[in-house]
Amino acid sequence: MRTVADPDAPAGLHVDEARLWSRLMDLAEIGATARGGVCRLALTETDIEARQLLIGWARDLGLAVFTDEISNLFFRLEGRDRNAPPVMTGSHIDSQPTGGKFDGAYGVLAGFEAVQSLQAAGITPEVPVEIVVWLNEEGSRFSPGMMGSEAFTGRRPVDEILAVTDAEGVSTETALAAVRARFAGLPELPLQRPVSAYVEAHIEQGPVLEERGYPVGAVTGMQxxxxxxxxxxxxxxxxxxxxxxxxxxxxxxxxxxxxxxxxxxxxxxxxxxxxxxxxxxxxxxxxxxxxxxxxxxxxxxxxxxxxxxxxxxxxxxxxxxxxxxxxxxxxxxxxESLVFPDWLVDLVSEAAAELSIPCLRLLSLAGHDARQLHYHCPSVMLFVPCHKGISHNEAESCTPGDLANGARVLANVLARLSASPLALPERTEAPPGSNAKK
Ligand SMILES: [Zn+2]
Incomplete structure (x- = not known):
């Protein structure tokens, strides 16, 4: 059995660019718009269909599938220590009404590609690795967004989330009950359970990486x-x-x-x-x-x-x-503006260096689920370029090569983080008077 310390088998080398791209295009068909974008609002039929597709892929990879009371989805690669808090990666699959194919979806599918790469490298992690799909990050149907990550981290009371209604007067509670009924067979894990570390891959949604010619960015914090x-x-x-x-x-x-x-x-x-x-x-x-x-x-x-x-x-x-x-x-x-832990930002840079992939340190100017996870466990993000920084737009565009490089770096980051149990650091305290909204 190879281990993550084996330099001959860095997990990132097993990333398959065509496979990642094909999963992205398959997911983008669910809720596809005439102009090449995606409309996949939270807790709708398209959301349900996308969840079914992901669950099928996860089972094909032998991953265990879990949910929780707010209908976040978790796909777990077991570790040797099944009780250790998992290393998590992922993002969201809901979109703006005229959204693109990559915002959120990339983070989830880069997670699939990275986990499949760990498997291909013969790595059994010490600590479980979970791919997470957070409920309603965008907040286009039920506002404000980030409901899944806020409920998971306890940053916003579930009762408050359930009371939110959409433009038609349908409550989150009603829409959520319908989705939960469709996935009634899935085992549930508690909210606020411990997590060793969270790494979210995402398209930059800004022009910096493309303009400066970097395929990958290590995100230092969030505006x-x-x-x-x-x-x-x-x-x-x-x-x-x-x-x-x-x-x-x-x-x-x-x-x-x-x-x-x-x-x-x-x-x-x-x-x-x-x-x-x-x-x-x-x-x-x-x-x-x-x-x-x-x-x-x-x-x-x-x-x-x-x-x-x-x-x-x-x-x-x-x-x-x-x-x-x-x-x-x-x-x-x-x-509030926040700064990700240095050691974790360094780890992303080092993982890129191992693969000879140029990596730029930069700040996230948009909000992401990692904002909530930051107050729950050590968290960081990894960006890939999107053309001209265009996002929240049907014209959102990325290259298969850049996306694959991001997944390679993610695979190496996950391999390192899951190789041994982390001593869980103190949680980052939120400044008083702030709330969690996007
Ligand atoms: Zn997003």
């Missing part, structure tokens, strides 16, 4: 974000008779408020990202002075102290520039 809703309330009035000076025009107020916010955030470094992506005006008719505006703020910066200070200034700026209207600011989500 945080704060999300707000601002409501400005004025009064409806006749567009012809109400004097300009006494109008409580919510749209003009919103214009001033957004301008002041934009000027304020332009004073930070260029890593500050300020977006107003949602804007609703009421009553939204041509001859009535607008009485109400609701808009969103999405604020991001990789430095947590900068993000905190910048976000804390929003309410005051809104009040000061609201003219004769009242301003109400609600914070919906506050996901």
């Amino acid at each position: 945080g974000s704060r999300r707000f809703r601002v409501r400005l309330t004025g009064a409806e009035a006749h567009a012809g008779t109400e004097p300009m000076a006494t109008r409580r025009d919510a749209l003009f107020a919103a214009n001033d408020v957004i301008r002041s916010l934009r000027d304020h955030f332009a004073g930070f470094d260029d890593r500050m990202k300020f977006t107003v992506g949602l804007f609703e005006v009421a009553p939204n008719v041509p001859s009535v002075v607008p009485a109400s505006v609701l808009f969103s703020i999405d604020l991001r910066h990789p430095d947590q102290s900068v993000l905190t200070a910048a976000g804390d200034a929003i309410a005051d700026l809104c009040q000061r520039h609201a003219r004769l209207c009242s301003a109400e600011v609600r914070e919906l989500a506050n996901a």
